[in-house]
Amino acid sequence: MTNVPYPWQTNEWDQVQALLDQGRLPHALLLSGLSGLGKKQFALHFIQSVLCEERTGNGHACGACRSCQLFVAGTHPDFLSVSPESSNKPIRIDAVRKLIDFLVLSPSLKSRRIVMIHPADALNVFAANSLLKTLEEPASSALLLLVTDRPVVLPPTVRSRCQSVRFSPRVQSETREWLYKYLGDKKKADLALAQAHYAPLTAVEYADEGYIKNRTELIALLLNLSKDKESPGVLADKWAQSLDMSALNIINAWIRDIIRIGSGVLVVENPDYNETIIAYGQNSNIQKMFDCLDLSLWLQTQLGSGLNMALQLEAFFIRYRAALK
Numbered sequence: 001m002t003n004v005p006y007p008w009q010t011n012e013w014d015q016v017q018a019l020l021d022q023g024r025l026p027h028a029l030l031l032s033g034l035s036g037l038g039k040k041q042f043a044l045h046f047i048q049s050v051l052c053e054e055r056t057g058n059g060h061a062c063g064a065c066r067s068c069q070l071f072v073a074g075t076h077p078d079f080l081s082v083s084p085e086s087s088n089k090p091i092r093i094d095a096v097r098k099l100i101d102f103l104v105l106s107p108s109l110k111s112r113r114i115v116m117i118h119p120a121d122a123l124n125v126f127a128a129n130s131l132l133k134t135l136e137e138p139a140s141s142a143l144l145l146l147v148t149d150r151p152v153v154l155p156p157t158v159r160s161r162c163q164s165v166r167f168s169p170r171v172q173s174e175t176r177e178w179l180y181k182y183l184g185d186k187k188k189a190d191l192a193l194a195q196a197h198y199a200p201l202t203a204v205e206y207a208d209e210g211y212i213k214n215r216t217e218l219i220a221l222l223l224n225l226s227k228d229k230e231s232p233g234v235l236a237d238k239w240a241q242s243l244d245m246s247a248l249n250i251i252n253a254w255i256r257d258i259i260r261i262g263s264g265v266l267v268v269e270n271p272d273y274n275e276t277i278i279a280y281g282q283n284s285n286i287q288k289m290f291d292c293l294d295l296s297l298w299l300q301t302q303l304g305s306g307l308n309m310a311l312q313l314e315a316f317f318i319r320y321r322a323a324l325k
């Protein structure tokens with residue numbers, strides 16, 4: 001997945017390049033927007049270009065200078081990437097102390113010391129507070145890039161001290177063309193884009209054979225449930241072990257489409273099941289469907305919490321089945 005910036009990121013690229021060219025680059029940028037738009041790849045590409053000793057005319061890194069070589073090798077002395085130790089873990093205050101120490105030192109090669117925090121919403125409250133002082137009184141050479149899918153999770157005091165670069169999905173021909181070329185299958189690409197809310201890199205995940213198989217199986221189970229071919233308890237036991245964020249995303253998308261039909265809107269995320277969803281949507285209790293969606297969204301926050309998922313899932317399936325009738 002090369003060729004960053006991607007075709008749907010040209011406005012954002014022009015924005016940061018203009019800041020750089022005009023010498024107006026702030027000390028902190030907040031890169032935010034839907035997951036799957038390639039914000040992290042964009043950030044890395046931009047950072048390499050800021051550090052590059054021979055930027056090209058259109059602002060890209062040359063890829064050949066000493067700085068670029070060190071950056072690509074992951075050993076650039078003026079760049080630090082800060083992430084949680086593992087997903088679902090917070091970024092702690094120790095990591096922020098380390099980055100503060102890093103930023104006060106003089107640059108080794110060019111004029112900048114750069115830190116990328118990804119995902120910035122993983123900063124816990126102590127870490128975010130500790131970062132504030134650096135955002136208020138940064139060293140002149142410091143540049144921070146905070147990358148997040150969920151900017152609202154960050155304290156307003158942190159957000160307000162960063163210049164915002166917002167990424168949006170774009171339903172434009174260049175985006176489709178990129179995905180058609182990448183996947184080599186227009187039908188698959190269109191379906192994946194619809195499921196991914198037009199976030200192309202998420203669409204790439206949704207076009208994966210394993211994902212497609214899981215989704216097909218999951219939807220078949222939901223259909224069996226609605227036809228009373230399987231009981232909520234049996235289904236819940238089958239599923240509880242393999243329940244993850246991706247499975248719940250599939251369920252959420254399914255319910256949202258039923259709600260859309262019940263509210264007089266079209267199927268958006270599951271166009272391949274259009275007729276089934278229309279039939280469900282016209283016969284469902286929409287308020288109860290909203291309750292199902294709330295429960296499913298809540299379950300996503302409880303993954304890995306030690307909660308008895310089989311029990312919760314059974315409750316969810318009972319509620320879902322009742323909402324259909």
Ligand SMILES: [Zn+2]
Nearest residue numbers: 052062065068
């Ligand atoms: Zn270079």
